[in-house]
Amino acid sequence: xxxxxxxxxxxxxxxxxxxxxxxxxxxxxxxxxxxxxxxxxxxxxxxxxxxxxxxxxxxxxxxxxxxxxxxxxxxxxxxxxxxxxxxxxxxxxxxxxxxxxxxxxxxxxxxxxxxxxxxxxxxxxxxxxxxxxxxxxxxxxxxxxxxxxxxxxxxxxxxxxxxxxxxxxxxxxxxxxxxxxxxxxxxxxxxxxxxxxxxxxxxxxxxxxxxxxxxxxxxxxxxxxxxxxxxxxxxxxxxxxxxxxxxxxxxxxxxxxxxxxxxxxxxxxxxxxxxxxxxxxxxxxxxxxxxxxxxxxxxxxxxxxxxxxxxxxxxxxxxxxxxxxxxxxxxxxxxxxxxxxxxxxxxxxxxxxxxxxxxxxxxxxxxxxxxxxxxxxxxxxxxxxxxxxxxxxxxxxxxxxxxxxxxxxxxxxxxxx
Numbered sequence: 534x535x536x537x538x539x540x541x542x543x544x545x546x547x548x549x550x551x552x553x554x555x556x557x558x559x560x561x562x563x564x565x566x567x568x569x570x571x572x573x574x575x576x577x578x579x580x581x582x583x584x585x586x587x588x589x590x591x592x593x594x595x596x597x598x599x600x601x602x603x604x605x606x607x608x609x610x611x612x613x614x615x616x617x618x619x620x621x622x623x624x625x626x627x628x629x630x631x632x633x634x635x636x637x638x639x640x641x642x643x644x645x646x647x648x649x650x651x652x653x654x655x656x657x658x659x660x661x662x663x664x665x666x667x668x669x670x671x672x673x674x675x676x677x678x679x680x681x682x683x684x685x686x687x688x689x690x691x692x693x694x695x696x697x698x699x700x701x702x703x704x705x706x707x708x709x710x711x712x713x714x715x716x717x718x719x720x721x722x723x724x725x726x727x728x729x730x731x732x733x734x735x736x737x738x739x740x741x742x743x744x745x746x747x748x749x750x751x752x753x754x755x756x757x758x759x760x761x762x763x764x765x766x767x768x769x770x771x772x773x774x775x776x777x778x779x780x781x782x783x784x785x786x787x788x789x790x791x792x793x794x795x796x797x798x799x800x801x802x803x804x805x806x807x808x809x810x811x812x813x814x815x816x817x818x819x820x821x822x823x824x825x826x827x828x829x830x831x832x833x834x835x836x837x838x839x840x841x842x843x844x845x846x847x848x849x850x851x852x853x854x855x856x857x858x859x860x861x862x863x864x865x866x867x868x869x870x871x872x873x874x875x876x877x878x879x880x881x882x883x884x885x886x887x888x889x890x891x892x893x894x895x896x897x898x899x900x901x902x903x904x905x906x907x908x909x910x911x912x913x914x915x916x917x918x919x920x921x922x923x924x925x926x927x928x929x930x931x932x933x934x935x936x937x938x939x940x941x942x943x944x945x946x947x948x949x950x
Contacts, residue, residue: 549669565595570747712733777798839869
């Protein structure tokens with residue numbers, strides 16, 4: 534597949550509708566970074582979203598994307614508009630309904646959800662068909678089902694980028710989603726392997742494209758902190774939800790891991806985690822910093838001896854892919870302690886860029902933390918190797934060239950290879 538010209542990329546982006554849901558979602562900076570890059574190179578990103586998230590911290594590029602985003606609006610509105618479209622196009626709508634009922638949905642609730650997405654698609658079908666040539670969904674659950682329905686009603690081709698939640702937690706009609714798509718992308722080798730196994734004869738439509746960072750916009754690495762008398766300074770970052778494994782990390786501190794911990798982020802588990810730190814006798818060693826601006830995140834990374842990402846699979850099956858914070862830690866030359874889960878071992882290698890523990894396993898997490906703490910010079914060197922890894926594999930400019938080449942081919946009716 535040849536690399537498309539700048540003109541071809543700009544034309545393809547103008548003809549592409551990106552399908553999301555809540556927008557601009559604060560936890561989806563990895564998607565927004567790619568969209569901003571598309572705008573930087575002269576493209577114009579058009580998005581369809583379920584609802585608007587009010588924010589006052591948008592970059593200029595993201596604000597421009599948000600201003601041209603089409604929102605479905607309140608469910609009552611898009612249901613009414615969808616039913617009105619169905620009344621005008623009864624045969625086309627009925628065929629789409631039969632198609633949905635015939636798909637091998639995992640649950641009846643998911644079948645009903647896709648029927649609702651058909652009404653949402655119908656509510657905007659005429660405008661979408663008149664304006665765009667290609668549809669691309671971010672996330673593989675109802676976002677892709679909405680996109681499939683739009684494709685069914687309009688005849689437009691579609692593609693999808695799978696992230697962990699749609700693949701491992703939702704896990705609905707995966708084979709059908711891949712087989713109906715022109716191109717399927719995912720950001721970890723772990724995800725891609727699973728998608729190819731599920732895709733059958735459509736496995737060649739699945740492609741690995743890592744997310745990336747704007748390397749030229751990252752702060753310079755700060756000097757590695759001197760060893761502290763009371764042990765390493767650990768930093769963890771993420772929404773305070775079960776899949777992040779912060780409870781396991783607190784238990785590891787109580788079970789013998791050295792040092793002090795700062796947890797950045799907020800979420801429904803905060804009170805429970807604070808209570809756990811107290812019950813485990815380590816409240817004086819754990820600081821809950823809450824949500825902080827991105828610039829402050831990099832300051833805290835500079836003060837830390839390592840980032841800890843103790844991700845696990847939660848009770849719903851939800852997991853991380855490659856947590857974005859691991860890449861940001863490597864970008865400022867800090868080692869990472871992670872878990873043998875999903876895409877994390879693709880970047881965290883014990884003795885090379887950090888150390889790995891088993892997910893939801895306190896003893897092996899203690900061992901991994903002790904490994905990093907045991908040799909100050911080795912920990913500093915592992916952070917440097919992590920920074921080298923970022924430059925080799927996670928440059929957003931290089932990775933977006935690959936992604937855009939695949940999407941240009943898909944949007945032009947050529948199946949990418």
